[in-house]
Amino acid sequence: MPRAFTPKVITANALIAGDAVWFTADNRWSPSISEAEFITDEAHADLRLLEAQARQDEIAGAYLADAKDGPNGPEATHFREEFRTRGPSNYAHGKQVEL
Amino acid sequence: MYAYNDFDEAFVRERVAQFRGQVERRIDGSLTEDEFKPLRLMNGLYLQLHAYMLRVAVPYGTLNPTQMRQLAYIADRWDKGYGHFTTRQNIQYNWPKLDDVPDMLEALADVEMHALQTSGNTIRNVTADHFAGAAADEIEDPRPVAELLRQWSTDHPEFQFLPRKFKIAVSGAKHDRAVTRAHDIGVRMVHNEAGEAGYEIIVGGGLGRTPMVGKVLRAFLPREDLLAYCEAVVSVYNLLGRRDNKYKARIKITVHENGLEKMQELVEARFEDIRKGFSGFDQELLKQIETAFAPPAYVSKSSANYEAARLANPAFRSWSDTNIAAHKAPGYAIVSISIKKHGQTPGDATSHQMRVMADLAEKYGHNELRVSHEQNVILPHVHQADLPAVYAALREADLATANIGLVSDIIACPGMDYCALATARSIPIAQDIATRFDELKIEHEIGELKIKISGCINACGHHHVGHIGILGLDRAGVENYQITLGGDGTETTTIGTRAGPGFSADDIVPAIERLVTGYLDLRENADETFLQAYRRLGMEPFKAILYPAEDKANAA
Numbered sequence A: 001m002p003r004a005f006t007p008k009v010i011t012a013n014a015l016i017a018g019d020a021v022w023f024t025a026d027n028r029w030s031p032s033i034s035e036a037e038f039i040t041d042e043a044h045a046d047l048r049l050l051e052a053q054a055r056q057d058e059i060a061g062a063y064l065a066d067a068k069d070g071p072n073g074p075e076a077t078h079f080r081e082e083f084r085t086r087g088p089s090n091y092a093h094g095k096q097v098e099l
Numbered sequence B: 001m002y003a004y005n006d007f008d009e010a011f012v013r014e015r016v017a018q019f020r021g022q023v024e025r026r027i028d029g030s031l032t033e034d035e036f037k038p039l040r041l042m043n044g045l046y047l048q049l050h051a052y053m054l055r056v057a058v059p060y061g062t063l064n065p066t067q068m069r070q071l072a073y074i075a076d077r078w079d080k081g082y083g084h085f086t087t088r089q090n091i092q093y094n095w096p097k098l099d100d101v102p103d104m105l106e107a108l109a110d111v112e113m114h115a116l117q118t119s120g121n122t123i124r125n126v127t128a129d130h131f132a133g134a135a136a137d138e139i140e141d142p143r144p145v146a147e148l149l150r151q152w153s154t155d156h157p158e159f160q161f162l163p164r165k166f167k168i169a170v171s172g173a174k175h176d177r178a179v180t181r182a183h184d185i186g187v188r189m190v191h192n193e194a195g196e197a198g199y200e201i202i203v204g205g206g207l208g209r210t211p212m213v214g215k216v217l218r219a220f221l222p223r224e225d226l227l228a229y230c231e232a233v234v235s236v237y238n239l240l241g242r243r244d245n246k247y248k249a250r251i252k253i254t255v256h257e258n259g260l261e262k263m264q265e266l267v268e269a270r271f272e273d274i275r276k277g278f279s280g281f282d283q284e285l286l287k288q289i290e291t292a293f294a295p296p297a298y299v300s301k302s303s304a305n306y307e308a309a310r311l312a313n314p315a316f317r318s319w320s321d322t323n324i325a326a327h328k329a330p331g332y333a334i335v336s337i338s339i340k341k342h343g344q345t346p347g348d349a350t351s352h353q354m355r356v357m358a359d360l361a362e363k364y365g366h367n368e369l370r371v372s373h374e375q376n377v378i379l380p381h382v383h384q385a386d387l388p389a390v391y392a393a394l395r396e397a398d399l400a401t402a403n404i405g406l407v408s409d410i411i412a413c414p415g416m417d418y419c420a421l422a423t424a425r426s427i428p429i430a431q432d433i434a435t436r437f438d439e440l441k442i443e444h445e446i447g448e449l450k451i452k453i454s455g456c457i458n459a460c461g462h463h464h465v466g467h468i469g470i471l472g473l474d475r476a477g478v479e480n481y482q483i484t485l486g487g488d489g490t491e492t493t494t495i496g497t498r499a500g501p502g503f504s505a506d507d508i509v510p511a512i513e514r515l516v517t518g519y520l521d522l523r524e525n526a527d528e529t530f531l532q533a534y535r536r537l538g539m540e541p542f543k544a545i546l547y548p549a550e551d552k553a554n555a556a
């Protein structure tokens, strides 16, 4: 049996600043995962990833990341993706202080 | 130290100009990321978890004060005011913006530095003993040879697309401080029976996924044959190395699969061919390079105040006990500046600290600085009489931690706080271990102990050769830390052995504490180091400490 599709968000690094960004339903790149489009359908995910990857002059390296639905919008499920929403743990740098 | 000639200068400037154009074309959309990626990697620019990362080459770890100050300037102007010294003797900036990178490279070129070949499947920055030119046990300064290798390997047309990256380390001393046996090629200066100086050539060492201790390919190579021989090794590897599988592409696998004998045959045959093309020009070049590494003009003066300061100031005595190494010149000392203050990120120095170190090198250190693969900074030539002043200045800048070679002098790679390849974090583990042992106030009692932490199997944190190695993994979506014991990165290189199941992020620091305090009970006397005790006793007693019986009962 094929594995059940788990919900996803599309994420990448912004082209100039290199920070983590998420693809929104209205085709923007947001620095906050909570604004990401929450994708629950596999075919739609594939299509949206193609659209995201086409935006080469805005981002680098778009991919699908597992997510879950939270009270304020999508949330990361894996610790790596969670770190990307915050920044490093050794300094108050990155999103944890910039957002 | 070596100064760029017109060729070096023009070459580096041209590459900066090329990269500037490439960045412009990436930003205006004419290059896709797939097209741009190999170009940026050729210039040391990575894309990490939170930002780009620029890896700057510090050839064989040698810097002058002007360069160190420029690194500080770059940190302030284009980054977040600090830099990260790595186990490859390089420095990394964690927060550059893509459109600033050409300016950063230009600023590096202004002080004869660059980021070339710090990435990609090329011959990487040549590393060397960080005590080069200063160590009491040195046969010869390895840096002229390292510089010769750097010039030969930079932009070498045959070696820009090797099966995989290729790392060369050079040591000129009896004690191996350059981990030569864990490199693709290790060059060790030796004497043959006739007393002539030459090199022992080691190949196929490496850490990472399949750790291997390098093997001696040639026990004695005459000095003048070095370049031709290295070219033969790399050229044999270039043809023979596997390009079908990234994990089998390093020369360590080539040597393993083909056998040392076959490698020897092929290399010797190729060498016979290649050496004809080396008409002695390289030796003339080496002579010129050697003059650039002439020893400093040592002074002789009384060290009485050093002895007096040791008697008067226990903190200074403790620092000079741990952070000073024996120098070849009378009255001189090698100072290791710890970039490992308890609780801080191993290898991170602020721009202010970089400037302080530059000033000290200028004032007391014959204008020399070194970056060690253990992520510390070295002042290789300081007169003992100046040590109290150096210590006082370091203290002011929070750089006087007396812990070189001790449990808190931890190597840690950036791990999942920065690195896109990581499977777990390594920095917070290093911070917590150092903080904990500082609280316990037993690190001087413990004595020499090397803990090395990597955030993934790539082993940039050298965990395989740590007396205690820690490898961070992702186990079913949770950070998990595996311990290896008995590793050693010196002339008696040994790959550590896995102790058993891994520990959670919460349990790893208590496990290390148990292990180290347990060793204190196991050792024969205060002189027996952790590694010696492990070698005498084997894994079992340490395993029993790490995995006490009641835990096993609970887990069952």
Ligand code: SF4
Binding pocket: B413, B414, B415, B416, B419, B420, B421, B422, B423, B454, B455, B456, B457, B458, B459, B460, B461
């Ligand atoms: S060991 Fe892994 S996590 Fe650490 S720096 Fe190397 S690639 Fe990154």
